[in-house]
């Protein structure tokens with residue numbers, strides 16, 4: 001993707017919870033945004049680290065050894081192999097950075113699990129147009 005993208009606007013425009021949207025590609029990694037509320041479920045990614053950056057709201061990442069609470073603007077990397085469960089008491093918008101091989105819910109498959117094709121769906125057009133581009 002070579003156009004300007006606004007992660008906050010795209011995340012806000014998402015209509016489905018826990019359904020990541022790819023917004024950019026960086027070599028062998030994807031940048032994604034997601035709108036979340038509630039709990040995704042415990043899982044691990046054996047071969048990939050997973051970065052979470054909170055755009056809006058707060059996100060708790062439960063791990064077996066500890067839990068971290070991320071506020072707006074804060075990020076955390078879950079190391080590969082570490083079991084984790086993202087939890088948001090209220091609606092939270094997050095940016096994710098992860099290798100293309102990363103499965104949405106890792107070793108867990110539920111009705112929430114989204115395929116890469118689903119995550120690569122076209123971005124809603126209204127969310128991609130930068131305000132500065134309107135007036136020319």
Ligand code: NI
Nearest residue numbers: 050104105106
């Ligand atoms: Ni994960």
